[in-house]
Amino acid sequence: MSSIEPSAHLAEVRYEIRGALTRRAREREAAGETVIKLNIGNPGRYGFATPAHLREAIASHLVDSEAYGHEQGLDEAREAIVAQQRARGAHGIDVERVFVGNGVSELIDLSLRALLQPGDEVLLPSPDYPLWSAATLLNHGQPRYYRCLAQNAHLPDPDEIEALVGPRTRAIVLINPNNPTGAVYPKALLERIVAVARRHGLLLLCDEIYDEILYDGTPFQPLAAVAGDHPCVSFGGLSKVHRACGYRVGWMSLSGDPRRTADYRDALQLLAALRLCANVTAQWAVRPALLDAPTIGELTAPGGRLHDARRIVLDHVAASPYLDVVAPGGAIYAFPWVRADALPQFDDTAFALRLLDEEGVLLVPGTSFNLAASRHLRFTLLPEPAQLVEVFARIDRVLGRMAAEARPVASAVA
Ligand SMILES: Cc1ncc(COP(=O)(O)O)c(C=O)c1O
Incomplete structure (x- = not known):
């Protein structure tokens, strides 16, 4: 048989x-x-x-959650993400450039699927959160690893990243704050990595799902603000900062000069539409999570x-x-x-x-x-x-x- x-x-x-x-x-x-x-x-x-006010936001909108929603996410969720990203200094953000998904996990896959041709290379941290490697491979890409060594406080070396750039390189992935190391990248380091991306025309993909989980006054620098008009996708979600892994809500926002990413944005929208929409119910928690008082402190x-x-x-x-x-x-x-x-x-x-x-x-x-x-x-x-x-x-x-x-x-x- x-x-x-x-x-x-x-x-x-x-x-x-x-x-x-x-x-x-x-x-x-x-x-x-x-x-x-x-x-x-x-x-x-x-x-x-999960904070009670997020549960309540979902409970009070159950009846509003029975139809498919917009493929990029509920308007009120996307507006809250736009407000958060603008307050952080991200350039060129509007609701058309925000995508809500079933966790950051789904969006990692989507962002790479919309980008890669077979054999394209993605620069990934080693160690990485292994979904980034898996999604690169599943979308016919090739991971190339830059090291985040303990002797360098688990920070990447921008010169090493640049040395890995080849004719097929398409993107640099950063995980900040980092899983598994807990490293948080200083602004000066991010500036050097953005400079590498600019020199070689690479998309920046920054997984910031732990953005507000910080210790001993360590400052967090969102990459989008440093990237300015350079194309950058920033990822965030409810799973960690808002302790709601099971709700399966994440988002990504595409910042930088919109003219440079118009086709990429359309590709993301097509892929988002093919899966109809993210779980609608839990998206009602996004606005209170982002705009009400933070609870992680x-x-x-x-x-x-x-x-x-x-x-x-x-x-x-x-x-x-x-x-x-x-x-x-x-x-x-x-x-x-x-x-x-x-x-x-x-x-x-x-x-x-x-x-x-x-x-x-x-x-x-x-x-x-x-x-x-x-x-x-x-x-x-x-x-x-x-x-x-x-x-x-x-x-x-x-x-x-x-x-x-x-x-x-x-x-x-x-
Ligand atoms: C760095 C990183 N990105 C993404 C995810 C997945 O997040 P989500 O629950 O939003 O799919 C995790 C989960 O552990 C993670 O550590």
């Missing part, structure tokens, strides 16, 4: 955040074991609530849960003989690594498996974020602080066992 073969196109596509390790964790849970999960940036799963300021979780991670890493980290300036992650002097032979994927099997903790290894030969682990800052303390105790136990196992080998070699 012949089997149904999937598209060969999927061969290179990965999403390990919900991949093999997660399946193994589910099997353990099905067998009655408890697994502490730090694998996914899903605030609602860790007791964070109480979580990121001292005494707030995200603030305290980040503090616990930093304190435990500082006290650990094995770990090091660059303090995240934003987002809901930390990306510590196992120091080469403490454990020279370290494989992040093998470690993550061992941590799950021996201690019931699920973490995503750095290699899952398109990072070669990684010694990194991605933590989410979402668990209760007490649970994070327990996670570190378990990590230290596994690392301690690995160090003890490595010792006789080391002395034999010596």
